[in-house]
Amino acid sequence: MHGSYLTSMPSSSLSLSSGSVVVSLRALLPSASFVDCADICVTSIQSDSRLCKPGDIFAVISGTRQHAEKFIPEALKNGAKAVLTGRPLTGLQAPQCIVNDVRKAYALVCSELAGSPSQQLQTVGVTGTNGKTTVSWLVRAILQSAQRKTGLLGTVEYHDSVSARPAPLTTPDAQELSQLFSEMVKNNATHAVMEVSSHALDQSRLAGTELSVGVITNVTQDHFDYHQNMDNYAACKSKIIQHVKRDGTVVLNLDDPVCHSFIPNVNESKTLLTYAIENVADVTASQLQESDKQSKFEILYNGSRVPVITNLIGTHNISNCLAAAAVCLVLGLSLAEIAEGISDLGSVPGRMEQVNCGQPFSVLIDYAHTDDALRHAIRSAKQVCDRRVICVFGAGGDRDISKRGLLGLAGSEADLAIITSDNPRSEDPEQIMQAIATGFSETGVTPELIVDRKEAIYRALEIACERDLVLIAGKGHECEQIIGDCKIPFSDRLVVENYFGNLHSRKSDKIPA
Numbered sequence: 197m198h199g200s201y202l203t204s205m206p207s208s209s210l211s212l213s214s215g216s217v218v219v220s221l222r223a224l225l226p227s228a229s230f231v232d233c234a235d236i237c238v239t240s241i242q243s244d245s246r247l248c249k250p251g252d253i254f255a256v257i258s259g260t261r262q263h264a265e266k267f268i269p270e271a272l273k274n275g276a277k278a279v280l281t282g283r284p285l286t287g288l289q290a291p292q293c294i295v296n297d298v299r300k301a302y303a304l305v306c307s308e309l310a311g312s313p314s315q316q317l318q319t320v321g322v323t324g325t326n327g328k329t330t331v332s333w334l335v336r337a338i339l340q341s342a343q344r345k346t347g348l349l350g351t352v353e354y355h356d357s358v359s360a361r362p363a364p365l366t367t368p369d370a371q372e373l374s375q376l377f378s379e380m381v382k383n384n385a386t387h388a389v390m391e392v393s394s395h396a397l398d399q400s401r402l403a404g405t406e407l408s409v410g411v412i413t414n415v416t417q418d419h420f421d422y423h424q425n426m427d428n429y430a431a432c433k434s435k436i437i438q439h440v441k442r443d444g445t446v447v448l449n450l451d452d453p454v455c456h457s458f459i460p461n462v463n464e465s466k467t468l469l470t471y472a473i474e475n476v477a478d479v480t481a482s483q484l485q486e487s488d489k490q491s492k493f494e495i496l497y498n499g500s501r502v503p504v505i506t507n508l509i510g511t512h513n514i515s516n517c518l519a520a521a522a523v524c525l526v527l528g529l530s531l532a533e534i535a536e537g538i539s540d541l542g543s544v545p546g547r548m549e550q551v552n553c554g555q556p557f558s559v560l561i562d563y564a565h566t567d568d569a570l571r572h573a574i575r576s577a578k579q580v581c582d583r584r585v586i587c588v589f590g591a592g593g594d595r596d597i598s599k600r601g602l603l604g605l606a607g608s609e610a611d612l613a614i615i616t617s618d619n620p621r622s623e624d625p626e627q628i629m630q631a632i633a634t635g636f637s638e639t640g641v642t643p644e645l646i647v648d649r650k651e652a653i654y655r656a657l658e659i660a661c662e663r664d665l666v667l668i669a670g671k672g673h674e675c676e677q678i679i680g681d682c683k684i685p686f687s688d689r690l691v692v693e694n695y696f697g698n699l700h701s702r703k704s705d706k707i708p709a
């Protein structure tokens with residue numbers, strides 16, 4: 197079928213006996229125009245010139261770093277036979293399909309070529325500044341405990357319901373997203389849960405994906421390097437509602453004012469289900485009891501209630517449990533199945549994760565890298581600890597610089613704060629630490645600054661006394677530290693375990709060299 201660009205087809209796609217699918221761009225993208233042809237029928241699409249193969253159509257994306265127009269010669273050299281572009285290009289020896297939004301058209305083509313696999317699954321999309329990973333893991337745990345085969349896509353991993361692979365992005369690129377949904381369908385999964393980042397919504401990575409349920413957990417500051425301000429960022433988050441199919445359900449957290457403001461965006465073709473701890477909502481919690489080992493509470497819905505015990509620590513995680521419960525109620529599970537599934541989830545890697553090496557104080561590894569997350573993590577820690585909370589944290593380089601002072605202000609709520617490096621990337625880690633320290637200036641709290649993350653963690657463990665709590669925030673499950681262009685193996689958990697391992701073998705040395 198390669199090269200048959202003048203053919204027109206009655207519908208947008210045709211399955212060949214070989215199993216491959218042919219997509220007519222004229223049929224799939226009715227507002228597209230064409231140069232040098234009447235239609236383009238494609239069997240494969242690629243947005244990276246380096247990966248183009250013979251027969252591909254090259255999607256010419258205007259990116260955040262560069263415009264892919266300059267890569268067209270390479271794409272054609274590698275065998276691309278046509279281009280999908282945002283404007284007509286002169287002097288090109290290849291047919292062109294011109295569309296308003298190349299990223300959206302690219303995602304639609306990816307989904308169509310894969311046979312629209314998301315339509316064969318019950319799909320749950322979770323967005324929000326904080327809690328996406330936790331809610332997704334909770335939903336998967338509940339579905340699996342109720343024998344529903346479930347795939348999961350998010351920050352920690354991509355899981356096609358049989359095997360996992362590393363996740364380069366929280367929300368995969370449109371091509372990989374369609375491939376992963378296809379694998380789930382092949383594996384006979386019935387459900388898919390995915391984290392939907394604001395970048396993914398802005399870049400239309402989900403065009404072609406219809407959600408059965410869309411969730412927004414909360415909207416507070418992050419990623420202003422990309423979205424510039426709160427209005428743009430919140431508008432972007434609300435786009436998930438458009439991806440919820442007719443008759444689907446939108447789940448909103450009414451404890452969050454921005455989520456509350458999205459209620460009018462849910463039109464009458466969709467159902468709204470709300471959850472909250474502090475406010476009136478459809479799904480709520482009562483009888484909250486929190487410790488540094490587990491949380492107990494009741495979920496209330498529609499006049500019924502069920503007791504729940506979870507290993508997840510912190511009030512924000514009770515909120516995440518309510519979000520997951522709301523999703524699973526929509527998917528037809530009972531409150532009893534939901535309570536059982538929540539208890540089945542041991543922990544979410546790197547989210548208020550306990551490290552127990554027999555030490556007389558608590559150590560928690562957490563992924564808080566926004567001020568709202570850090571505030572919730574510290575306040576939760578204070579709630580379950582009757583002595584001091586010692587917090588070690590930093591801020592990522594090449595990311596939203598305006599969140600650094602805010603992180604400092606949140607970090608000042610700890611009894612003792614140690615500012616250190618997160619992933620400095622191309623930036624000077626000392627300067628990042630100074631920017632965080634500005635957040636402490638009017639709080640009367642003086643942080644320690646230790647640029648080496650391992651030393652900073654060792655220092656916190658050294659000064660911790662019986663019944664204190666050490667909270668190590670920002671890198672959670674990550675197993676590398678990005679310094680410049682280098683990715684160095686690094687795990688907060690392993691650093692803690694090594695500290696105590698060395699301490700036991702060299703009793704006189706409190707900080708091993």
Ligand SMILES: CC(=O)N[C@H]1[C@@H](OP(=O)(O)OP(=O)(O)OC[C@H]2O[C@@H](n3ccc(=O)[nH]c3=O)[C@H](O)[C@@H]2O)O[C@H](CO)[C@@H](O)[C@@H]1O[C@H](C)C(=O)N[C@@H](C)C(=O)N[C@H](CCC(=O)O)C(=O)O
Nearest residue numbers: 243244245257259260261262264267365366367369393395
């Ligand atoms: C800011 C952002 O979202 N960047 C992502 C985006 O890059 P981009 O579209 O800006 O692409 P670009 O680098 O300007 O290049 C433009 C086009 O030229 C193409 N190209 C480029 C080079 C070449 O030789 N040939 C070629 O054809 C590229 O494939 C691209 O289509 O698309 C790329 C391809 O999918 C991603 O790798 C890249 O992720 C970068 C690495 C990244 O760090 N993204 C982060 C910020 C991100 O998206 N994070 C969110 C999570 C945030 C959260 O947790 O809340 C995520 O969803 O993971």
Ligand SMILES: Nc1ncnc2c1ncn2[C@@H]1O[C@H](COP(=O)(O)OP(=O)(O)OP(=O)(O)O)[C@@H](O)[C@H]1O
Nearest residue numbers: 325326327328329330351512562563564569572573
């Ligand atoms: N509902 C919540 N409200 C506020 N903070 C939360 C909530 N849930 C989790 N957090 C905080 O945010 C951190 C990140 O949680 P999680 O990984 O679940 O969120 P995420 O939205 O997936 O984050 P990311 O965008 O980095 O992938 C947690 O470690 C915790 O400190």
Ligand SMILES: N[C@H](CCC[C@H](N)C(=O)O)C(=O)O
Nearest residue numbers: 565591592595618619670671
């Ligand atoms: N998804 C987030 C993760 C941040 C994690 C933190 N450790 C950092 O490197 O800044 C981002 O890409 O901004």
Ligand SMILES: [Mg+2]
Nearest residue numbers: 328329351391
């Ligand atoms: Mg996540």
